[in-house]
Amino acid sequence: MAPFEWRHARSTDPVALDDRARDNIRFIRETMERAGSFTAVPGWGGIAMGITALGAAVIASQQSSPSAWLLTWIAEAAVAISIAVWTTYSKARRAESSLFSGPGRRFVYSFVPPLFVGVLLTLLLAHMGSTGAIAGVWLLLYGTAVVTGGTFSIRIVPLMGLCFMVLGAAALFCPWSWGNAFLAGGFGGLHILFGAMIAVKYGG
Amino acid sequence: MAAKTGAFRAAREEKSRRGAPGARVPETAAANFDRLIHERTRLAIVSALAVNPSLAFNELKQLLRVTDGNLSVHARKLEDAGYIGCAKSFSGRVPKTEYRLTPLGRRALEKYLDHMEALIHATRER
Numbered sequence: 001m002a003p004f005e006w007r008h009a010r011s012t013d014p015v016a017l018d019d020r021a022r023d024n025i026r027f028i029r030e031t032m033e034r035a036g037s038f039t040a041v042p043g044w045g046g047i048a049m050g051i052t053a054l055g056a057a058v059i060a061s062q063q064s065s066p067s068a069w070l071l072t073w074i075a076e077a078a079v080a081i082s083i084a085v086w087t088t089y090s091k092a093r094r095a096e097s098s099l100f101s102g103p104g105r106r107f108v109y110s111f112v113p114p115l116f117v118g119v120l121l122t123l124l125l126a127h128m129g130s131t132g133a134i135a136g137v138w139l140l141l142y143g144t145a146v147v148t149g150g151t152f153s154i155r156i157v158p159l160m161g162l163c164f165m166v167l168g169a170a171a172l173f174c175p176w177s178w179g180n181a182f183l184a185g186g187f188g189g190l191h192i193l194f195g196a197m198i199a200v201k202y203g204g
Numbered sequence: 205m206a207a208k209t210g211a212f213r214a215a216r217e218e219k220s221r222r223g224a225p226g227a228r229v230p231e232t233a234a235a236n237f238d239r240l241i242h243e244r245t246r247l248a249i250v251s252a253l254a255v256n257p258s259l260a261f262n263e264l265k266q267l268l269r270v271t272d273g274n275l276s277v278h279a280r281k282l283e284d285a286g287y288i289g290c291a292k293s294f295s296g297r298v299p300k301t302e303y304r305l306t307p308l309g310r311r312a313l314e315k316y317l318d319h320m321e322a323l324i325h326a327t328r329e330r
Contacts, residue, residue: 018327021320027244028251028317035267036255 038107038153043204045087046195049080050188057184066131070122073138073183080187091204111149114141132176139168139186154202160194240285241316245270245278250313253288253305261301279303287312 056076063069092104118141125134143164150157164186171182241247248268253259259267265275282288287309291302305313 017323021323024242024247025317025320025324028247028313031248031251031268032255035252035259 036152038104038149040088040092040104041150041153041157041198041202042084042087042091043195043197043199043202045083045091046191046198048083048087048195050191050193050195052076052079052083053187053191054184057180057188060183061180066129067126069180070126070131070134073134074122076187094204106152107149110151111145114145114148117141118145132179133172135176135179135183136168136170136172139164139171139182141168142186143168154198156194156197156201160190163190163194237319238312238316240281241287241312243278245274246282247316249275249279249282249303250287250305250309253303254310254313258291258302258304261303264303282309285309 053076056072060069060072063072118138121137121141122134125131125137143161143166146161146164147158148161150159150161167182167186167190171179174182241250245268249264252264252267261275261279264279265272268275279288279290283290286306289304289306291304293300293302
């Protein structure tokens with residue numbers, strides 16, 4: 001009914017009204033996006049994390065025992081987390097937005113739980129001697145963290161998470177000896193690929 | 205106009221729907237059109253608050269890139285209309301103003317969006 005009424009109400013100038021309405025809706029959507037999304041996901045940081053992961057993959061592949069292999073990757077995880085925290089913090093500062101504003105806080109809150117589960121499962125799998133399953137579990141849960149955290153970020157972020165999850169699922173059902181290659185492809189390849197896209201399109 | 209309740213507006217709309225379109229329309233259009241929220245800065249304030257539980261004065265200021273004076277004037281108008289709520293507190297010695305969208309404000313934004321969509325559909329059907 002409303003459209004019918006409006007046609008009669010302003011039939012003198014419908015095109016301009018239509019354009020203005022579209023423009024208003026676009027303005028609302030853009031403001032909501034800017035106000036509601038966490039844009040401090042670091043592109044260059046992703047590239048740096050990818051490069052250190054590739055280095056770790058080379059070092060890990062030369063280890064003879066499973067526990068040395070696992071320790072190499074745990075060390076890489078610590079390095080990657082430091083890079084991520086530092087680059088996210090500095091990108092947020094550059095954009096004059098706080099990590100602890102609404103969107104930033106929600107990003108952190110939804111990012112951390114899957115990672116916590118990952119730590120617990122790593123402990124369990126290492127204890128059981130199933131080190132080979134860890135690659136798939138890490139990729140899957142990191143992907144989950146990125147998908148859930150990315151709900152509050154630019155759209156490319158959850159897409160990256162989804163790629164990690166697909167890779168993780170594949171790693172679980174492929175021979176476990178391929179685990180190192182899967183980790184290199186995910187934490188190395190996907191980070192560099194998406195990091196570059198974010199750096200180019202979303203300012204660093 | 206802003207103080208009018210949703211129920212009252214709905215009743216008014218219903219009434220005008222039943223009437224002859226030609227005669228009623230200009231009045232309905234004017235009554236439905238929310239000038240308070242239509243202004244750009246105020247529309248931005250309401251939109252930003254719609255996707256955040258609350259925002260501090262400074263967060264809003266940075267987000268919308270407006271001056272202190274501009275923001276406080278427009279926020280005040282929205283506050284007077286009951287569209288946004290405002291809580292003043294101190295963090296240490298620094299005064300802090302926190303804004304949030306009221307249910308009335310959220311309805312007003314939804315209504316405004318409906319209105320814009322109706323406009324677009326109207327011209328598409330032409």
